[in-house]
Structures are given as C-alpha cells and as structure tokens.
Amino acid sequence: MNEPINIHREQDKILAQSFSVTRAQSFSVTRDNHDWLLELGKxxxxxxxxxxxxxIAQGLIKQFRPSLEEGLTLPWAETHSSVRFMPAKxxxxxxxxxxxxxxxxxxxxLHAIKLKQRVLFVSLEEEPIDVWREFICMASLTRSPKPALIEWALDTFDEQxxxxxxxxxxxxxxxxxxVRFAVERFGxxxxxxxxxMRLNLRIDDYEGQREMGNMLGRLARISQSHIHLIAHPRKTANSRESMDLxxxxxxxxxxxxxxxVLTLERIHEAPFGSVLKLWKQRGDTNWIGQFDLAYDKTxxxxxxxxxDEPQRFLCDQAYIDGGEVQQLEL
Incomplete structure (x- = not known):
C-alpha cells in the first residue's frame, strides 16, 4: 500500500493515516475477570x-445549520428549491x-463557475485537451468556435x-x-x-468499495468541497430498460x-428526451423525484x-460576432 501523504494539518494527518490502515487491523484485548469491554471503551x-x-454542540448557537445558499444548485431556476449540492458532501x-x-x-x-465557484474536473477517460475542448464548445454554444470566442472562454475559466x-x-x-492538494492550493x-471504473479498484472488492466510500466522505468533510463521482451501471439485457440503484x-x-445519488437516462420515443432522477438526498432539502429534460444538440x-434557449455561461459580449471585439470609428 502507498505511504501516507505528508500533510501538515492535524485533520489531514488523520485522513492520511486512515489511508494506511490495513484491513486486517485488530485490537488486542485480554479477556479476564475484569470488564474487558470497559477497558476497550476507555x-x-x-x-x-x-x-x-x-x-461541537455549542457551535450550533452561532450557526444552527449551513445556509442552503452555500450549496450549488442545478442550472435551472425551477429546480433550485429541490436540489442542493452542499459543501462537505x-x-x-x-x-x-x-x-x-x-x-x-x-x-x-459551468453553472458553478458562473456562480464564482472553483472546479477540479478529473477525467480519467479523456485527454486534457479533449476536456478543455468540450467545455469550450458547451460554453460557446457552437461546435466550431472562432479563436476570439475560444479566448473568451479560456479567460472565463482562468483560476476557476x-x-x-x-x-x-x-x-x-x-x-x-x-484532490486534497488542489483544494488547499487553488480553493x-x-x-x-x-x-x-478508472480507479484501481476491483468491482468485486467490496471491502475496497467500503474503504473508498469512507475516504470520499472524509475527504469531502475535511476539504469542505463537494465531490461528484461517476459510476457506470451494469449492462442489462435491454439497454432501454429503466435502471435503478x-x-x-x-x-x-x-x-x-x-x-x-442521481441517474441520467435517455428516454427513447419520448418528447422530452432525458430524465434526471434523484434517488437519495440527505440534508434539509431532502427531496427525491425526477426532472424530464430536453436535449439541445448544438x-x-x-x-x-x-x-428554452441554451444557457450562456460567458459574458454577453463574448457571443457577439463570434467573440470579435468591434473597433469604434473615431
């Protein structure tokens, strides 16, 4: 197993130490006439x-719960009261x-960036240049943006x-x-x-899955970031059948x-095209349900x-004449 990461903060030391705990770890307790459970508990x-x-309890006087305003919403105003991606989750x-x-x-x-949040996108399935290209195309609303529009997008993405x-x-x-380093260095x-699927973790390694879940939760709490993990579904006999957890x-x-826990599916032979389903949501919002969505091909x-028009994630000026800045005649 890899050596623990050398991090100086006390909470990070705890996180790093938890990475190095072996699955065979056990406590040595002598069972004699004494109350050995009491000794263990002490x-x-x-x-x-x-x-x-x-x-911890006294802190509730100052702030009873985090404000929902601290959580990221979905990109559509109609959904803001239903779903919140809160920090440390x-x-x-x-x-x-x-x-x-x-x-x-x-x-x-892109919605998060527009709200002045900072994003780390870890794609283990695409080359970085492809990741940047797709972000630029979606933000510029075209598959063939002009150089000036590309520059607008990259300027918007800078440090975000x-x-x-x-x-x-x-x-x-x-x-x-x-991830912990990026949160600390770049906010x-x-x-x-x-x-x-791209993590070095076997599908049938259930103890490894449990440890991975624990690590993600601890990392989110310590870093106060929200972590989004994509997990592919098992192949079913009929790919058009609706999936569940x-x-x-x-x-x-x-x-x-x-x-x-959220799933996204394309719905064939339906007018809306896609369904975003929320199966689980802990916290004050606590809503579960689904949104029927339309897909914009461009x-x-x-x-x-x-x-609906596709959303603009760049400033309005960026979309004028492909991002070209017009020179005023004197």
Whole structure:
C-alpha cells in the first residue's frame, strides 16, 4: 500500500493515516475477570462521547445549520428549491453509456463557475485537451468556435476551472491526495471524478468499495468541497430498460454512504428526451423525484423545456460576432 501523504494539518494527518490502515487491523484485548469491554471503551471514550457543552454542540448557537445558499444548485431556476449540492458532501452519478452523464456534469460545472465557484474536473477517460475542448464548445454554444470566442472562454475559466492530467488507472489513495492538494492550493469547491471504473479498484472488492466510500466522505468533510463521482451501471439485457440503484456497477457500498445519488437516462420515443432522477438526498432539502429534460444538440446542454434557449455561461459580449471585439470609428 502507498505511504501516507505528508500533510501538515492535524485533520489531514488523520485522513492520511486512515489511508494506511490495513484491513486486517485488530485490537488486542485480554479477556479476564475484569470488564474487558470497559477497558476497550476507555481507550477512546473520553474523547469521543460528547456532552451538550462540547464545542461541537455549542457551535450550533452561532450557526444552527449551513445556509442552503452555500450549496450549488442545478442550472435551472425551477429546480433550485429541490436540489442542493452542499459543501462537505458526496454525490454519485450514474446512467447508461451515451446517456450524457459527463456532458451534464460539464454543464453543471459551468453553472458553478458562473456562480464564482472553483472546479477540479478529473477525467480519467479523456485527454486534457479533449476536456478543455468540450467545455469550450458547451460554453460557446457552437461546435466550431472562432479563436476570439475560444479566448473568451479560456479567460472565463482562468483560476476557476482546473483539469487533471491523467488517462491511466490510478490508485484511489493517490487521487484523494491530489484532490486534497488542489483544494488547499487553488480553493476548489466542486470536484468531478470520471469515473469509478478508472480507479484501481476491483468491482468485486467490496471491502475496497467500503474503504473508498469512507475516504470520499472524509475527504469531502475535511476539504469542505463537494465531490461528484461517476459510476457506470451494469449492462442489462435491454439497454432501454429503466435502471435503478441496484444497477450501479461495483458501487453498492459507495452508494450507501453517498449523500446524493442521481441517474441520467435517455428516454427513447419520448418528447422530452432525458430524465434526471434523484434517488437519495440527505440534508434539509431532502427531496427525491425526477426532472424530464430536453436535449439541445448544438450546445449539448440539457434544458427544462424544448423551447428554452441554451444557457450562456460567458459574458454577453463574448457571443457577439463570434467573440470579435468591434473597433469604434473615431
């Protein structure tokens, strides 16, 4: 197993130490005439059994709960009261191949950037240049943007969108360390990991899944970022059948520990085209249900209604004459 990451903050030391714990770890307790359970409990009980006077409980006086304004919304105003991606939480995204999971997460992250959040997009399935290209096309509303419009997009993304450079299988511990570094160095608030299949973790390694879920949760809490993980579903006999939580491949323990679980599916022979379904949402919002969405082919965005215009994520001037700045005649 990899060595723990050398991080100086006390919470990060705890996180790094948790990465190095072996699965065979056990406690040595002598069972004699004494109350051995009491002795075992004393080792951690004094520091972990909290009274109402503890600083954690007392902190509720200052702030009873985080404001929902701190959470990222979906890109459409009609959904803002239903879904919130709060800091220090984990979301699992799934859906069949070509359902548009990665594309929609690009759209969601462009929405986050427009709200002045900072994004780390970890694509383990695409080259970095392809990731940048797709972000630019979606933001510019065309598959063939002019150089000036590309420059507008890159200026908008500067110090707000960061792309991870790797298309190889990567150890989950290493990736968690890189995410922690990016949060500390660049102030990242939203992290996308695409996808679970590209992590060096066997589908049938259920203990590994449990550890991965624990790591994601601890990392989100310590970093105060929201982590979005894409997990592909198992192949079914009929790819057009609706999926459920049990179809998410190799991720049952991770799904159980996640704060939000969402699926995106293309609906064939339906007027709306795509369905975004929220299966699980912990917290004050606590809404579950689905949104029927329309697909815009040119921008590759999802919309609430087919007649809606695609969203603009750049300033209005960027869309005038392909981003070309007009010189005023004197």
């Amino acid at each position: 080792r951690q009980g004094d520091s972990r059994v909290l009274s109402a006077r503890h600083e 984990v979301s699992i995204w799934s859906g069949p191949t070509f359902s548009g999971k990665t594309a929609f997460l690009r759209q969601l992250m 969108l960061y792309v991870f450079d790797s298309t190889e299988m990567i150890d989950p511990t290493v990736l968690m360390g890189i 990242i608030t939203q992290v996308v990991i695409d996808s679970l 049990y179809d998410i491949r190799g991720a049952q323990d991770i799904v159980a520990q996640a704060d939000l 921008s590759r965005q999802l919309k609430m209604h087919s007649f």
